[in-house]
Amino acid sequence: MLNYHKKTKVISLSICAAVVLSACATSGDGSEDIDDSYISSQQGPELQLPPGTTEIEVRDGYRVPEGTVITRREAEGKAMSLEPPQLLLITGDGVWVDTERTEPTVWVRSDAQQLMTYIDRFMDSQKLSYNQSGQNTIRTDWITDSDGTDLAERLGSYYVEGQRHKFELAIVDQKSNEVALQANHLASQQYREGQWIDISTSQRVAKQFLNYFIGYYDSERTREARKRILQQAKVDFELGYDDQGALALVTEREFLAVWEQMTRVLTALNLSITDRDRSEKVYYFNVKEPDSGFWSIFFDDDEAAKVALEPGDYQVRLSELYAGGVSLTFYDAEGEKLDDSTITRIYPEFVAEFKRGKE
Template sequence: MLNYLKTIKTISLAVSATLVLSACATTDGTEDIDDRYMRSEKGPELQIPPETTEVKVTDSYRVPEGVVITKRDAQGKRLSLEPPQLLLVAGDGVWEDSERDQPTVWVRGDSEQLVTYIQRFMDAHNINYQNTDTTSVTTDWVTDSDENQVSEYLGTYSVDGERHKFSLEVVESKPNEVALQARHIAYQQNTDDQWTDVETSSRVAKQFLNYFIGYYDSERTREARQRILQQAKINVELGYNDQGSLALVTEREFLAVWDQMPRVLESLNLEITDRDRSDRTYYFRVNEPEDGFWSWFGDSNEAKVDLAPGDYQIKLSDLNVGGVSLSFYGAEGDLLDSSTVTRIYPEFAAEFKRGTGKK
């Protein structure tokens, strides 16, 4: 009987120890955590059953002396429930400066250029602002009544019944690189028609900076695309090559014209048969127009220039005054007459000027 009671007591002590340790180690990080365990008192002394003079406790179930957890400070209510906010650094030439207290990114360029982008950002999103100096832009109060979409970009920080002020400032400059810092400088909530101050947050500042970075990256991408399209456009006029023959002439360099030639010829339904870079010559063919079944559906190979079917050449030559001339030859290398060059000039000029954009 004594051994039975000893065994039961041993199991009870083991279970009690497990429950105590489990309860002491359980915190879910929520703000409504029950911290009454911090004020718990020592329980009653262990009572030994009658006729029992000894309780054997094995080492594997030894109960620790004292309650260790009471020597720590309660942490649950001081834990933030908000997830970390990352800077969504995007695009070439933008990187985060994680060493600064406030959200900061380095941007390739100069201060004046970047501030111009910030002003364009504010204007594009209907955000009222003011320039405190040449390196800083500060918003007026941003509220839910404004005609902007700021609330959609502040994540969980809705501006419904709230208002915020932000600043974007160039805080450091290096050769061809500047540091842009965002600050959440004011935050108020409306309670009973009274505005009360609320503590500002670097998380909100990061979200506003992300808002600008997204705009900045999209604008830079759009401008780069426009530059590429503009560079692809070539203005061609009637003129003369260095031998005095009528030709198409342009101020652009050889490579720009050479690279655009396949697109121009294909757009005019002129079949490229060969090319010789060393001789700076493209060879093309004007095919006989199709008048069969598929021509009824507009699937025609008819050339869009007034040239007789046959083989031709276009030779590119550098001009002494700068630029390039495009001279037209027949299959045997005979120069086309001036009237023919004049007749086909409008179509070639239009295709070169169209560039790689949509027709």
């Protein structure tokens, strides 16, 4: 039989309550004010059971229901990584993530041979030792965090020194104009007590390595595109209409070819660039007030705008046309489109400067 020991429980509860209250008390300066009045506390009233209740009876201990399975295991929290998740950072055009494959994979708008050339160049740029396993697979030698490169230092777990890794980049699928590139973390070790110890590989580290290649691939493609633009710097414009029907300067050239020339053209026309926003595809420029000082009657103003625009702030927006090519549409400081007569008036100077190209 299990009986309540009422008096003992009342005393225990009183002591616990007093300890809690004394622990929470603080003095005016923020320090603890220990209250020892619990030592002389008096016994409170006895615990009263509800009417009709006398004793609690438990027979044969507490029974576990039939069929219950009890397992001993560590808390899941101890096995969870405290590191943030690693995403594939897709940049540029023609690269997208394949979310259906188990290992980190991206689709690249390219052919297998061309992409393998970029992978070779990436390995060489990072001074990585590697070997080619099959026609479309490259495997690295050990990449150690003491190799002295940004890539080597940032791979693996954060704030853990003495790591090294092996990776594989493989083309695992192909379409008519796209290939699927997959990264695998083949091996990982950590230097402990004078020797290299095997540790678990992870998709997170594989994504880190693949991100480095994607960044290299995008930057190389952009650099090559700019080089081609400089080789063909001249851009032919003519009067036409943008996709909203406003009079504009239009060309069949691609956006990057025009954007890369805008700084040179505006500067050559003595239009002061005040800002530019690549994401909005807009350049902001200013037409200065003409110099009306005394010395202006003796000297030409070399800084005067070479287009017939009133002094003030303007903007020119680049838009990629639905039919292909690019349009240049001009606006005033309030964002209102310039009238047709103004566009017709400034058109010859812009066309001539774009045709001149980079000398």
